[in-house]
Amino acid sequence: MGAPAAGGGGRRRLLVETAFVLGVLLKGLDGLVELVAGAALLVLHQDRILALTRAAVAEELREDPHDLVANLLLDQAAGLDHGAAVAGGLFLLLHGVVKVVIVAALLAGSRRVYPWAVGALSVLLAVQVVQLVLSPGVVALVLLDAVILALTWHEWRIGRSFHDAWRSVVRGWFPRT
Template identity: 30%
Template sequence: MNRIFTKDAIIDIGFYGGLAIKAINAVMEVLGGVMLMLITPDGLSQIIRQIALPELREDPTDPVMNYLLGLCQNFSSSTQASIAVYMLLHGATKLAIIWFLWKKILWTYPLAMGIFAVFIGYEIYGYMHSQSLLVLLIITLDAAILTLIILEYIRLKKIR
């Protein structure tokens, strides 16, 4: 009996599925960075207020909306520019790596492993300060994708 889901097939599905998720995330980061470059801090604060205030009227204790509102009160143009540049560079770097991995260009795999390990290290550092469950989820996803990159690299090296 043929097994449909061989070990290699499962790795492939996870690898390409993970890359697709990371690509969507990277595109969103690039678009977010571009938007932050184009909008003024006052404009951003106004958008956040328009989103947060109606929600806070319904539930004044909403932690997410209170956090967003607090952010816009202390948001300088230099902070906004720093975040925009970070988002653009982080997103563009991920998109480039994902493109090369998708094309199965072998030299990209060790580079991707190193870059994703650095990203994970930075995310762990951020988690230690924020204790955010969202950051923990991102760390877990990135660690799973890093594992899949390693497994795919080992598999490709055996084939070639």
């Protein structure tokens, strides 16, 4: 199977496959970040979490003291009590484990995981929609999950594994001369 044709259909397919491959890789990275953040919430004292948050956003706040994201992070860290830290840590660990397992299965080349991935991503998306209603700061994650969910469904329906999509993306963007 060669590189996709330069025409509209081949280029569109290459863009969809590229979005799928990058989306899955980003979802894996997102899962790893959630695992680390969840573990940190479970093992670190609230004062340490606040100090780490202040250090993480200090440069951004020096540039723009009114930065919305940095100030939201600080407000959340300052208002974090032990119960909220445990609940948040467990939530992030669960989210992270589900995402990492799905991505690992996709990277392993299993097409059987696609329906499970669609189901798990649908549940995570529903949870994030609820969070969105309660906290508008989740918009980017909800949109990313919705796009990855749609792309995973698409790839499963056409019967292509992650490895097939990966090879097609590499061939499409870096054809042999």
